[in-house]
Amino acid sequence: MRKPIIAANWKMNKTTCEAVAFFEALLPKISGTCEQVEVVVIPPFTAIAACRPAAGGVGIGAQNMHPEPSGAFTGEISASMLLDLGVSYVVLGHSERRAFFGESDHFINQKLKRALASGLTPILCVGETLEQRDAGEVAAVLDRQISGCLADVEPSALPKVVIAYEPVWAIGTGRTASPAQAQEAHSLIRTKLSMLFTKEAAEQVRIQYGGSVKPGNARELLACPDIDGALVGGASLAADDFAAIVLAAG
Numbered sequence: 001m002r003k004p005i006i007a008a009n010w011k012m013n014k015t016t017c018e019a020v021a022f023f024e025a026l027l028p029k030i031s032g033t034c035e036q037v038e039v040v041v042i043p044p045f046t047a048i049a050a051c052r053p054a055a056g057g058v059g060i061g062a063q064n065m066h067p068e069p070s071g072a073f074t075g076e077i078s079a080s081m082l083l084d085l086g087v088s089y090v091v092l093g094h095s096e097r098r099a100f101f102g103e104s105d106h107f108i109n110q111k112l113k114r115a116l117a118s119g120l121t122p123i124l125c126v127g128e129t130l131e132q133r134d135a136g137e138v139a140a141v142l143d144r145q146i147s148g149c150l151a152d153v154e155p156s157a158l159p160k161v162v163i164a165y166e167p168v169w170a171i172g173t174g175r176t177a178s179p180a181q182a183q184e185a186h187s188l189i190r191t192k193l194s195m196l197f198t199k200e201a202a203e204q205v206r207i208q209y210g211g212s213v214k215p216g217n218a219r220e221l222l223a224c225p226d227i228d229g230a231l232v233g234g235a236s237l238a239a240d241d242f243a244a245i246v247l248a249a250g
């Protein structure tokens with residue numbers, strides 16, 4: 001039985017005061033769900049230290065990290081720096097980082113292996129663009145991203161990885177994949193995982209859906225057999241909306 005995982009990706013939003021106020025509003029609304037649902041908030045780096053003591057049982061994630069343990073990488077953050085702040089999760093390979101910062105599957109793979117070796121839970125984002133979907137390339141794109149980003153990962157480590165299927169055309173656009181489209185992609189991902197690793201390991205991996213998830217569409221997406229949670233951008237900025245999505249998973 002896979003425990004649903006609902007994560008809030010705040011992207012480049014919220015000051016420390018806004019972040020703390022968010023938890024004050026959120027925690028009473030989701031207090032009954034902690035047993036059934038794993039809840040994660042992923043603030044910008046600058047708000048992490050303020051969020052940790054305010055977050056109660058909610059896990060804290062980071063939006064990125066560098067694969068090297070330390071050194072001359074101006075502007076970057078290492079795994080041990082994240083652990084030092086009480087971070088447990090790290091988003092890797094988000095489509096915005098792939099598109100705006102040129103991140104390759106190989107670079108994401110290096111980060112993912114460092115995250116696993118450090119004890120962080122990677123949330124690995126994969127997904128096709130609209131052009132790729134229209135060209136019938138969904139399976140090929142997911143295959144390439146999954147095999148590239150998970151190269152050299154041991155089958156025993158796989159269940160620790162969370163995968164977020166985020167079709168690029170659904171991110172921040174208000175256009176959500178239908179439950180059938182999302183389920184089909186999640187099932188392709190799980191099949192690919194069982195081919196690359198083992199069926200047992202693949203069955204344990206949580207696969208989140210991300211792309212314009214809102215209180216109004218969360219329940220039917222989360223009801224699909226291979227959808228084990230959601231990575232939520234825009235709708236995670238308001239405590240009421242994010243709480244409603246958490247409750248939909250409970």
Ligand code: PEP
Nearest residue numbers: 171172210211212233234
């Ligand atoms: C995201 O950026 O991970 C995301 C899913 O954004 P949104 O929910 O705004 O589409």
